[in-house]
Every structure is written in structure tokens, then in C-alpha cells.
Amino acid sequence: MRALLTCRPALPQLYAVAPLAWAFRADGWQVLVATRDDFAPEVNRMGLPTLATNENGLAALVGDWRPDLVIAQAPTPMPCRVPLIEYRWDPAATPAGTEADLVIDACPPLLRAEDNCPVLPVRHIALGLATSLETRLLDQPLVYVGGELPVGALEKLGAEFVYDREQRYRIPPDTDVVVHDGDSLLAVNALALGVPQCVLPRTTTAARLTERLSACGVAVSLQRDVADAERVAERVSTLLTFRDCRRRAVELAREIAARPAPTEVVRMVARRFSVRVPGPARDSGDEA
Structure with a gap:
């Protein structure tokens, strides 16, 4: 057939x-x-x-x-x-x-x-994932950044980072936070992995998706016109410190897996x- x-x-x-x-x-x-x-x-x-x-x-x-x-x-x-x-x-x-x-x-x-x-x-099914991170320090959180975003201040958070500037969707499986610009596939992949998201939507369509992610309790957002490096780092720090978004993301990941x-x-x-x-x-x- x-x-x-x-x-x-x-x-x-x-x-x-x-x-x-x-x-x-x-x-x-x-x-x-x-x-x-x-x-x-x-x-x-x-x-x-x-x-x-x-x-x-x-x-x-x-x-x-x-x-x-x-x-x-x-x-x-x-x-x-x-x-x-x-x-x-x-x-x-x-x-x-x-x-x-x-x-x-x-x-x-x-x-x-x-x-x-x-x-x-x-x-x-989340594809394009990174299979391993050889230099991974397991006692530090891991943050994935998809696309060209103002994230220079993230280095101060005491975390490890994967910068996927070409957006090949290579999210390491043990990622703690995904930062992206409202890309639909990154959003759904993060959900399937049970990972909370920090979203800086770059289009009106991405902004509507971001609103739904936030309403589900799995994301925090920041408007691009005020999204400097310090504010992005603040949002990511919130996701790493307070685990409510993580718990909700894991719940939705289980629903997707079912x-x-x-x-x-x-x-x-x-x-x-x-x-x-x-x-x-x-x-x-x-x-x-």
C-alpha cells in the first residue's frame, strides 16, 4: 500500500x-x-x-x-x-x-x-533532540536558547547553556528551561519533554501562542521591546527557582505521552x- x-x-x-x-x-x-x-x-x-x-x-x-x-x-x-x-x-x-x-x-x-x-x-514526538552533552555538569541547571535572543546576562545564573542560534531544535533531554521566540515546534517539543519555557514572541501569531502557554502555567513571557538581557535572566531565574511551571509542564508531558x-x-x-x-x-x- x-x-x-x-x-x-x-x-x-x-x-x-x-x-x-x-x-x-x-x-x-x-x-x-x-x-x-x-x-x-x-x-x-x-x-x-x-x-x-x-x-x-x-x-x-x-x-x-x-x-x-x-x-x-x-x-x-x-x-x-x-x-x-x-x-x-x-x-x-x-x-x-x-x-x-x-x-x-x-x-x-x-x-x-x-x-x-x-x-x-x-x-x-519531539525530534531533533541533542543526544548528549559531554561537558554537562550534573549539579548545574541546563538552559536551552533557540534563536538570536538577548541572553548575555544568563551567564550570571550559574547554569550551563546550549545556544542553538541556527534553530535546529537540538534540545538536550535533561534541559531545565527552554528560551525561545515563540517558535511553534520549540514550544511543543518543550511541552513533550516537560520543560518550562521563557518566551520572547517575535510576531503577533507567536504572541497568541505565548498567551496560551502562559495560561496553561508552563511559560513566562517578555515583550520584545523591553526584553533586554537582564530582564531575560530574571525570568529564567524565576523558572529555575520556583518549580510550579516545571510541575505543570511535566503534567502536560504525561498527557501528551498518553x-x-x-x-x-x-x-x-x-x-x-x-x-x-x-x-x-x-x-x-x-x-x-
Whole structure:
């Protein structure tokens, strides 16, 4: 059986959809990821085969490759009758009416925008994490900083720091605080890891997400126009000293972990659309 997934040319989109793509492959499906040509190497590094296309070329690809399912982050009606699944994960996105036959949603429930659309929940899997920190001093807290932010005064806090200025989402698993600019994937990854957040939102959309994070009790925020290094250090110190945000973040991480795994969701989807997978895929296009 064949599953065609679309991926916009951005790391957050790839890291969000890759666990579902892997789950389809693990269940014996042939998987192909449609993305822009210059982004294909990033997808290939995740062990997924690609075919360069754009939104206008997706219908032609569906007609040529004849998948049994299409999974898209921004679905458009297909000219041929192929089950269309919308994949949602971004808590900052505003859901609109969908043409999809099914919506799979990895967004944590408390961060989801109000929407009457029924969804099939799936667990968010945090990818891109750093596997180890060789110089880690276990008696010091660890702070991850994603992006270019005014954090010069953090060195005074007696903590260790990981500066991810290129924003490759490499959060060490034992991080104590995540500092970021309202990036959706960093926010959801921190939630999945049970880590409190200090957010300096850089856009109006990021500010709305930050409000929801703060309302959930897992984040403190600081407006960019007053976010000098001293104020950022003060907010981070608060998160390291007072553990209420940490406890709440761990609670939400447990809720995320209790959602169905991608492998379970793939089987639910196969049953729903009466798709039977005979066995592991053997064609050369599905080799890792």
C-alpha cells in the first residue's frame, strides 16, 4: 500500500510529520514525501524518499503514483478519489474548514484553537533532540536558547547553556528551561519533554501562542521591546527557582505521552479506509 505525504520546505514541518511517515513505513507501507526540490536533502537525511513537486503538481503526482492515501498539512481537493488526510500539529495555526476525509492532530489539546472539526489525536514526538552533552555538569541547571535572543546576562545564573542560534531544535533531554521566540515546534517539543519555557514572541501569531502557554502555567513571557538581557535572566531565574511551571509542564508531558502513538494511528487509519497491508514494502524507492 502507498502513502503520499506532503511537506512544506521548513524543518518544523519536517520534524512534525516525520514520525507519522516512519510509522507508515514500519507498518509495511511504501512512503513517498512530496516537497520542494531544494528541501529534499533534509527529508532524505530523515531516511525518507522524496519526489520534488509543488502544490500545483501534487494532483499530477497522485495520478502518476496512485497512492492509497494522501496526508497533507494543507490539503487541497484531489481530482481522483483518493482518501485525503489533513495533518495538524502547529498550535499557532488557525484551523480553517477542511476538504479532508480525516484530520489527524498532534497539537496538545490545551493549545488547540477552538474548532468544531472532529480529529484523530496522535502523540507529538519531539525530534531533533541533542543526544548528549559531554561537558554537562550534573549539579548545574541546563538552559536551552533557540534563536538570536538577548541572553548575555544568563551567564550570571550559574547554569550551563546550549545556544542553538541556527534553530535546529537540538534540545538536550535533561534541559531545565527552554528560551525561545515563540517558535511553534520549540514550544511543543518543550511541552513533550516537560520543560518550562521563557518566551520572547517575535510576531503577533507567536504572541497568541505565548498567551496560551502562559495560561496553561508552563511559560513566562517578555515583550520584545523591553526584553533586554537582564530582564531575560530574571525570568529564567524565576523558572529555575520556583518549580510550579516545571510541575505543570511535566503534567502536560504525561498527557501528551498518553495519546495514541503514530504506529497506533496508522493502524486506525488503515481500518477506517479499509486498507490492508500485505507485508513490508520491498520496492527500491522505499529503502532507507
